[in-house]
Amino acid sequence: MKEKAVTLLNESKTARWIALALISTTMFFAYFFVDVVAPLQSMLETDYKWTPEVFGMLGGSEFFLNVFAFFLIFSGVILDKMGIRFTLITAGLTMVIGAGLKFYALTPGFADTGFAAWLGSFITWVPASAKLAFVGFAIFGIGVEMAGITVSKTIVKWFKGKEMALAMGLEMAVARLGVFAVFRLTPIFAENGGPSNSVLWGLVFLCIGFLLFLTYTFMDAKLDKQMGVSKLTTSPEDEFKLSDLKKIFTNPGFLAISALCVLFYSAIFPFQKFATDMLASKLNVDIKSAAAYVSFFPIGAMILTPFIGYFLDVRGKGATMMIYGAVLLTVSHLIFALVPAESFGVVTAILTIVILGTAFSLVPASMWPSLPKIVEDRYLGSAYGAIFWIQNIGLLAVPILIGWALTASNPGVSEQIAAGVEGVKYNYTVPELIFAGFGVLAFILGFVLKFVDKKNGYGLELPNKKK
Numbered sequence: 001m002k003e004k005a006v007t008l009l010n011e012s013k014t015a016r017w018i019a020l021a022l023i024s025t026t027m028f029f030a031y032f033f034v035d036v037v038a039p040l041q042s043m044l045e046t047d048y049k050w051t052p053e054v055f056g057m058l059g060g061s062e063f064f065l066n067v068f069a070f071f072l073i074f075s076g077v078i079l080d081k082m083g084i085r086f087t088l089i090t091a092g093l094t095m096v097i098g099a100g101l102k103f104y105a106l107t108p109g110f111a112d113t114g115f116a117a118w119l120g121s122f123i124t125w126v127p128a129s130a131k132l133a134f135v136g137f138a139i140f141g142i143g144v145e146m147a148g149i150t151v152s153k154t155i156v157k158w159f160k161g162k163e164m165a166l167a168m169g170l171e172m173a174v175a176r177l178g179v180f181a182v183f184r185l186t187p188i189f190a191e192n193g194g195p196s197n198s199v200l201w202g203l204v205f206l207c208i209g210f211l212l213f214l215t216y217t218f219m220d221a222k223l224d225k226q227m228g229v230s231k232l233t234t235s236p237e238d239e240f241k242l243s244d245l246k247k248i249f250t251n252p253g254f255l256a257i258s259a260l261c262v263l264f265y266s267a268i269f270p271f272q273k274f275a276t277d278m279l280a281s282k283l284n285v286d287i288k289s290a291a292a293y294v295s296f297f298p299i300g301a302m303i304l305t306p307f308i309g310y311f312l313d314v315r316g317k318g319a320t321m322m323i324y325g326a327v328l329l330t331v332s333h334l335i336f337a338l339v340p341a342e343s344f345g346v347v348t349a350i351l352t353i354v355i356l357g358t359a360f361s362l363v364p365a366s367m368w369p370s371l372p373k374i375v376e377d378r379y380l381g382s383a384y385g386a387i388f389w390i391q392n393i394g395l396l397a398v399p400i401l402i403g404w405a406l407t408a409s410n411p412g413v414s415e416q417i418a419a420g421v422e423g424v425k426y427n428y429t430v431p432e433l434i435f436a437g438f439g440v441l442a443f444i445l446g447f448v449l450k451f452v453d454k455k456n457g458y459g460l461e462l463p464n465k466k467k
């Protein structure tokens with residue numbers, strides 16, 4: 001008797017785009033929560049006595065456990081060992097638990113406890129609410145990064161040989177929309193109940209995101225069933241082994257792309273933290289207007305990334321795109337650093353942000369779909385985990401480096417600002433030159449990547465879509 005051919009679920013365009021919509025919407029909520037209190041710095045200072053230093057430490061706590069306790073490496077191993085469904089659910093739950101703790105830290109219910117009194121009794125310049133919020137945000141950080149690598153592996157599972165870079169580009173675009181949404185919605189939530197109300201909404205969104213991940217797992221189970229994936233059918237050579245970690249860290253393509261990743265993202269995300277103040281100082285405008293200019297940055301990247309992804313799917317040229325991205329990154333930071341304030345107007349500022357936004361599209365759109373070409377599928381999760389870990393080291397360290405460079409290159413300025421002297425501003429030339437330096441190094445690494453690609457035949461310049 002003739003066996004009936006099964007059409008795999010990922011062969012159906014509708015099914016794979018539904019799968020993408022489910023996981024991307026959760027990433028929208030996840031990125032929303034990452035920045036949920038970002039626009040509330042002054043409110044947190046007034047209501048909770050969080051100084052700017054305390055506020056800055058909160059940003060770092062997102063990466064703390066991932067970097068120092070190697071959670072991102074563990075997350076990658078868990079993904080390869082336990083599979084997509086288990087890891088998505090674990091990531092979703094971890095985000096909810098971490099967010100719940102951060103919300104509890106801001107409630108009067110916590111402030112009245114003996115635990116809060118104990119937490120407030122040491123390192124007294126950091127309030128108890130902030131200490132508990134750090135712990136919550138560090139746990140959330142494990143979840144959000146675990147979700148990030150699992151979503152990448154999921155996209156590869158559904159879209160490899162098809163519209164993989166477009167799908168990754170769309171997922172990143174939806175996530176960036178979350179960052180845009182947070183800057184619009186959080187202040188409104190906070191006006192009606194303070195920062196804890198904003199965090200509560202973020203928590204509610206994450207619960208919805210968890211349900212979406214859960215819904216996706218049914219599609220994943222069906223696809224696995226069709227593909228005949230089970231412990232019994234997976235041959236030992238297809239299974240992830242701990243020794244594969246050594247293969248990842250000795251793979252020249254992986255090393256080149258990770259170095260490029262940490263340099264590139266170190267000149268993007270930490271820059272975002274300082275950009276508003278830098279523009280306010282350079283343009284001599286207030287913080288609100290400067291923030292409005294900076295808001296074009298993720299929006300531009302959001303619009304462009306899927307188009308670049310589409311181009312990569314049909315035309316390829318992934319490694320070349322990363323080099324172009326590094327050039328634009330360097331040029332934009334050099335403009336910020338070297339064009340004197342007298343010649344730096346609003347038009348120059350917006351044009352430079354557009355150049356940087358284009359770099360922010362070119363590199364991510366081509367970098368993340370390149371990894372499956374460099375490493376084997378069975379340890380792809382660990383490779384994503386490892387590259388995120390290396391990147392997180394930069395995201396943790398660079399804001400500290402930039403903060404230090406800013407203070408060192410502007411002697412006496414922070415003291416004058418603290419004393420309330422009017423019109424005193426930081427000069428951002430040195431920090432911007434550091435960012436430009438990262439761009440130059442990323443540019444060199446782009447060529448290294450091109451060289452190792454040619455030598456090892458990864459096919460980084462080839463289209464993702466099979467004809």
Ligand SMILES: NCCCC[C@H](NC(=O)[C@@H](N)CCCCN)C(=O)O
Pocket residue numbers: 034145148149151152171172175269364368388391
């Ligand atoms: N499927 C996700 C691809 C990675 C997207 C990338 N995100 C990261 O690299 C995160 N590890 C760091 C996000 C830090 C946000 N505060 C991106 O371009 O967003």
